[in-house]
Amino acid sequence: MEHTAPVNPWVALAYLIAGICFILALRGLSSPESSRRGNRFGMIGMGIAIITTLVTHVPLGGLSGAHGPAIALHGDFVDLVTAGEILVAIAIGATIGLTIARRIQMTAMPQLVAAFHSLVGLAAVLVAGAAFLNPGAFGIAEAGVIFVQSRIEMGLGVAIGAITFSGSIIAFAKLNGNMSGKPILLPGRHILNLGVLAAILALVAYFTQDQAPWIFWTITVLAFAIGFLLIIPIGGADMPVVVSMLNSYSGWAAAAMGFTLHNTAMIITGALVGSSGAILSYIMCRAMNRSFISVIAGGFGAEDAGG
Amino acid sequence: MDFIAILSIFVLACFVGYYVVWSVTPALHTPLMAVTNAISSVIIVGALIAAAAAGEAVSKWLGLLAVVLASVNIFGGFAVTARMLAMYKKKERPVAAKK
Secondary structure (H helix, E strand, O other), X not given: OOOOOOOOXXXXXXXXXXXXXXXXXXXXXXXXXXXXXXXXXXXXXXXXXXXXXXXXXXXXXXXXXXXXXXXXXXXXXXXXXHHHHHHHHHHHHHHHHHHHHHHOOHHHHHHHHHHHHHHHHHHHHHHHHHHHHOHHHHOOEEOOXXXXXXXXXXXXXXXXXXXXXXXXXXXHHHHHOOOOOOOOOOOOHHHHHHHHHHHHHHHHHHHOOOOOHHHHHHHHHHHHHHHHHHHOOOOHHHHHHHHHHHHHXXXXXXXXXXXXXXXXXHHHHHHHHHHHHHHHHHHHHHHOOOOHHHHHHOOOOHHHHOO | OOHHHHHHHHHHHHHHHHHHOOOOOHHHHHHHHHXXXXXXXXXXXXXXXXXXXXXXXXXXXXXXXXXXXXXXXHHHHHXXXXXXXXXXXXXXXXXXXXX
């Protein structure tokens, strides 16, 4: 590996504690007695992760993150506005989120979760885009040349994020009735899907040789397309499983970006969400007596699911 | 941190995620999904780093937009989970009584 950044032990420790809180949150939600406590652990973990990142990365006047991990803040550029901007951004998001959470009908829960996933997917795409456009600030490039390893992580991260985004939009539209719940079966869809997936992987491989912007953005566009293609053949009845599966994807996207940014909070949490989301969708399939593979591959069992 | 150290953390966390949810009661599937969704907005950490990074203005704005999106998810996700759990508790008793 070409790049080793000094890691502030306190930051790593705080991220570890956040990770433990998230494990306790997932565990807590498994049984009714501990569920509320679990939710609270989740909030605490997220609070720790956010505050730690803000303290170490935001250039606050003289405290310009001298020991921020992996980030070489340019000494000649200390943006005092940044902290304010970030707090405003969080406040806007919080207001929107809390308003939606309060107003939403209980029956609309699955589509709400799907809509929320699309936000995570889009956020992952934006973060990957930011890292690609400004690699120097993330410590993943030397003289404008992005490290090969970071290119792979970035390419995979943006692809998974984009799949999560467009897939969740379709899942939302199907659950919310904006789109027919019936499976849409394109002719030759398996070959088409495999082709697009192969193209994405090939482009990620090519991206390691050439960091031209068109490769990065083509990966993004193709991934948006495959998210759409993967979800349209799945019937409305199977959508809850798909939502859980997309949840898992959003975790993998976060983990991939964690690898890119050398951030343990994102890696631990992304891996947790990714694997537990996959298991949860398997458990949900089993509870519904559906074959996991046929739901995920899309449309194999469409005849009995459509309606 | 070198790649193998990061990879070890990643793989072990995958195993924890794998084992931690197996015993979930069916009634809690949706709340668990909602809380997992809220937790996945840990992507905000990356968004904050991008928003705070100096240099390219475009990437900073992308970061700030990602902060907004992830915050919607964090606050909305945990709030909605709390609402669902509150409902679950009320409903639990009559179901148990019927049995």
